[in-house]
Amino acid sequence: MLPLPVLEKARDELLDYQGLGMSVMEISHRSSAFDELANKTEACLRRLLSISDDYAVLFLAGGATMQFAQVPLNLASPDRPGAYIVDGSWSKKAFVTAQRMGLARLAASSEDSGFKSIPPQSDWDLEGNPAYLHYASNETISGVQYPEPPESKLPLVSDMSSDILSRPVDVDKFGVIYAGAQKNIGQAGLALVVVRKDLLKDLPAGIPDLQSWKIQHKQGSRLNTPPTYAWYIAGLVFEWVEANGGVERMAQLNQEKSDTFYQFLDQSSFYVNNIPSEFRSHMNIPFQIVDESLHGQFVAEAEAAGLSSLKGHRSVGGMRASIYNAMPIEGIEALIGFMKEFESKAG
């Protein structure tokens, strides 16, 4: 969900953006009005995450999945592939994409144990001078999250699609942070890329310019016509985060929301979350009913009670509560209330 004040502001400005008599969707991406919007949006993000001038900030089309390819294209070579930690479906997708390009090696995987944990750092195989170390900060489907970024001398590349802006992050520890927008940034189709400027390189001949972070940086992320409306929504969301206490406050609220929900699950003998507590996500909380035959009925009745999008990802089944920044604590309380009632009827 998006914060209501963001949707209201977008609604109010829909037909007339800042007195121009046009929607943001209608103005040129090369106009001074859009320049101003782009600058304001980037500046707000830089304040939120304390991003220094050593880093470029890009707003690119294609979502996070496009970055699964752009990361190796821009950072790796066949002699120096990227190293990947695979601890869930998304980091696996990132790895497989880069591997097909001949630009990845597997450093560690928790697939054999069902993606319920992060492989211990002592087991990571980082031999062969990899160009970078890639990991997904939060595995959206299985609900596994790194409590802290891993320590590494390699440029650290993190897919933060589902936990960016949910907690403070020391950007200086990273080579690259990227994120699809549709969780904590706004509208699908856009990806945010924060990349240390010394990593911006020319791409090998034959690779389209659109894939080059270096060229996109030179062009202000506007080599071609970008997803301007998604960019505008991102700006409204950044302003909302800032007005509501920044990422520090988001982290407190997310802690409170997730603690409340995990405590409820852990005292229950009817519902279960089977991720060890040290790896549990503050953003996506998968849960099951011990009697799995009740899952369909649970999801249908929850939907009817106005609690939507609780069905777990098709690859894992069960249920999942996604409690991104815009979800208020009241949403968790309403869910718990419904779950108690469901248990008393069906349990």
Ligand SMILES: Cc1ncc(COP(=O)(O)O)c(C=O)c1O
């Ligand atoms: C952690 C993570 N990485 C990547 C993606 C893919 O994002 P997109 O659909 O923007 O390509 C998602 C989508 O939900 C995700 O949760």
